[in-house]
Amino acid sequence: xxxxxxxxxxxxxxxxxxxxxxxxxxxIAGGTNLIDLMKLExxxxxxxxxxxDLGLDQVEDTEDGGLRIGTFVSNTALSAHPRVREDYAVLTxxxxxxxxxxxRNKATTGGNLLQRTRCAYFYDTNMPCNKRKPGDGCAAIDxxxxxxGVIGTSDSCIATYPGDxxxxxxxxxxxxxxxxxxxxxxxxxxxxxxxxxxxTPHIETALEPGEIITHVRLPxxxxxxxxxxxxxxxxxxxxxxVSVAAVIQPDGTGRVAFGGVAPKPWRSEAxxxxxxxxxxxxxxxxFADARPTEQNAFKIPLAERTLAGILAxxxxxxxx
Amino acid sequence: xxxxxxxxxxxxGVLAGGVASATVGQASILRAQDTAPGSAAKEAxxxxxLTVNGTPQELELDSRxxxxxxxREHLKLTGSKKGxxxxxxxxxxxxxxxxxxxxxxxxxxxxxxxxxTTIEGLGSPEDLHPMQAAFVEHDGYxxxxxxxxxxxxxxxxxxxxxxxVPSHVTxxxxxxxxxxxxxxxxxxxxNICRCGAYSxxxxxxxxxxxx
Ligand SMILES: Cc1cc2nc3c(=O)[nH]c(=O)nc-3n(C[C@H](O)[C@H](O)[C@H](O)COP(=O)(O)OP(=O)(O)OC[C@H]3O[C@@H](n4cnc5c(N)ncnc54)[C@H](O)[C@@H]3O)c2cc1C
Ligand code: SF4
Ligand code: FES
Ligand code: FES
Numbered sequence: 001x002x003x004x005x006x007x008x009x010x011x012x013x014x015x016x017x018x019x020x021x022x023x024x025x026x027x028i029a030g031g032t033n034l035i036d037l038m039k040l041e042x043x044x045x046x047x048x049x050x051x052x053d054l055g056l057d058q059v060e061d062t063e064d065g066g067l068r069i070g071t072f073v074s075n076t077a078l079s080a081h082p083r084v085r086e087d088y089a090v091l092t093x094x095x096x097x098x099x100x101x102x103x104r105n106k107a108t109t110g111g112n113l114l115q116r117t118r119c120a121y122f123y124d125t126n127m128p129c130n131k132r133k134p135g136d137g138c139a140a141i142d143x144x145x146x147x148x149g150v151i152g153t154s155d156s157c158i159a160t161y162p163g164d165x166x167x168x169x170x171x172x173x174x175x176x177x178x179x180x181x182x183x184x185x186x187x188x189x190x191x192x193x194x195x196x197x198x199x200t201p202h203i204e205t206a207l208e209p210g211e212i213i214t215h216v217r218l219p220x221x222x223x224x225x226x227x228x229x230x231x232x233x234x235x236x237x238x239x240x241x242v243s244v245a246a247v248i249q250p251d252g253t254g255r256v257a258f259g260g261v262a263p264k265p266w267r268s269e270a271x272x273x274x275x276x277x278x279x280x281x282x283x284x285x286x287f288a289d290a291r292p293t294e295q296n297a298f299k300i301p302l303a304e305r306t307l308a309g310i311l312a313x314x315x316x317x318x319x320x
Numbered sequence: 321x322x323x324x325x326x327x328x329x330x331x332x333g334v335l336a337g338g339v340a341s342a343t344v345g346q347a348s349i350l351r352a353q354d355t356a357p358g359s360a361a362k363e364a365x366x367x368x369x370l371t372v373n374g375t376p377q378e379l380e381l382d383s384r385x386x387x388x389x390x391x392r393e394h395l396k397l398t399g400s401k402k403g404x405x406x407x408x409x410x411x412x413x414x415x416x417x418x419x420x421x422x423x424x425x426x427x428x429x430x431x432x433x434x435x436x437t438t439i440e441g442l443g444s445p446e447d448l449h450p451m452q453a454a455f456v457e458h459d460g461y462x463x464x465x466x467x468x469x470x471x472x473x474x475x476x477x478x479x480x481x482x483x484x485v486p487s488h489v490t491x492x493x494x495x496x497x498x499x500x501x502x503x504x505x506x507x508x509x510x511n512i513c514r515c516g517a518y519s520x521x522x523x524x525x526x527x528x529x530x531x
Contacts, residue, residue, distance in 0.1 A: 028430070032426075035386070101487075
């Protein structure tokens, strides 16, 4: 690990300014992704700004009946929050499908959104990777790509955004609240938060340098039955090959987002509209522009079967 | 074929990752020594105060020091183990302010003022914690390397169930959480045992859960 200096900021604006004005600075929240990458010298910050003292560790009710989640709320606390379990069960399910108990206790809301890809070549500093080192090439495109993306990828990088929580947040139309280094606040819809990176795969989100996540806002509950089904190589403690977050209403309409397939949680309103016509219709629409590799083409039929399983459960009222 | 090939490579990748990270660790120690005075890579020493197993500790640490290395190398509490150093195995599990975390993926400087409990703080050979006693009774280990992490995790898991934290296998998210076999197995999935003592660990936990 490279040497770094460390500070704790006292306000979001101060933290944002510190990161924007100190060369090589980064925020640290739980540290479960950043420290891992620092040990491998894939991330080499020279200064860390810790966000734990910003008072952003509460979940509050909003006036419109939704929730406002502080960025430092742990994954465990968020998934166990009574209102999340009651009104946003897809979020509890998604969080609990990810990582391990120990990691969820430490991982935070903002840090989880910003976790980096799990492409094996990104982690292997002996291999070329455009995301790790712009212009380096991509070892995955002609390499082992079974885990990687099938849609929204580019000729520069076919990795995925690997997380679970964000897939549920996309289905719930969450909004990410931030503060910029000049102190101004803005709200970024989950749909626009993660980028389709094109030929700049090292730039993964809409955040500007130094911009800090303060909260994630959930709109008022939408009702319906909530599902998060994750398919992976073992039953627990593994990243998704494909995951499906869905909210299904009694009349068969609803919303659906797919994880493990793209640089961002994958949802399209046109595909949502196909829900009453069944899983095949939804997946045909959502994955119309898919460009899978030979090794990961299985993800598309897998997405269809996973969604079909959810729709069958919804009809019989099996476990939300 | 392709799938088998990938699995093999990814297994080897995990092993190679472990070896590579060990070398990286050594390299950075060397660099810190090589470049001590007046060089660009200035060594950042920071004061860290925390309470470990009830005893307040004041330390001066390189900012890079993880909580795990603080416990093992600086406080000589070698019960917590380093398996992977990357959050994947759970051997380093300790409790911080009552919740379990992987101490290898946490910096000591993140823990100013925190209360840490390690396996040494749970019980002593003369006065075992009920979970330690149950592991002995049910042979919840073979080599014992993962055991301190397993026991810390097991104690915390029962507490999480009591506190109503749901899990991936919880059917009814709004009902009362129960310490079923399925629940305990899912909640312990962050603790890997190379010797495969899983079924005995589950029996030990079930005994303590029954009370
Ligand atoms: C073995 C293992 C298995 C895992 N399995 C899964 C899984 O199955 N599913 C899953 O979803 N996740 C999984 N994870 C990833 C885990 O969920 C993330 O590591 C965690 O959510 C990151 O949160 P953190 O607070 O620790 O982030 P940190 O590591 O502290 O930060 C991550 C990034 O976010 C930035 N950041 C943090 N907070 C802010 C903020 N407020 N504003 C701006 N930037 C910020 C940091 O600078 C850093 O770049 C796994 C991790 C490990 C180690
Ligand atoms: S897919 Fe992306 S992350 Fe993986 S090697 Fe290629 S550029 Fe790197
Ligand atoms: S040593 Fe910390 S999880 Fe393996
Ligand atoms: S007892 Fe040997 S690793 Fe678990």
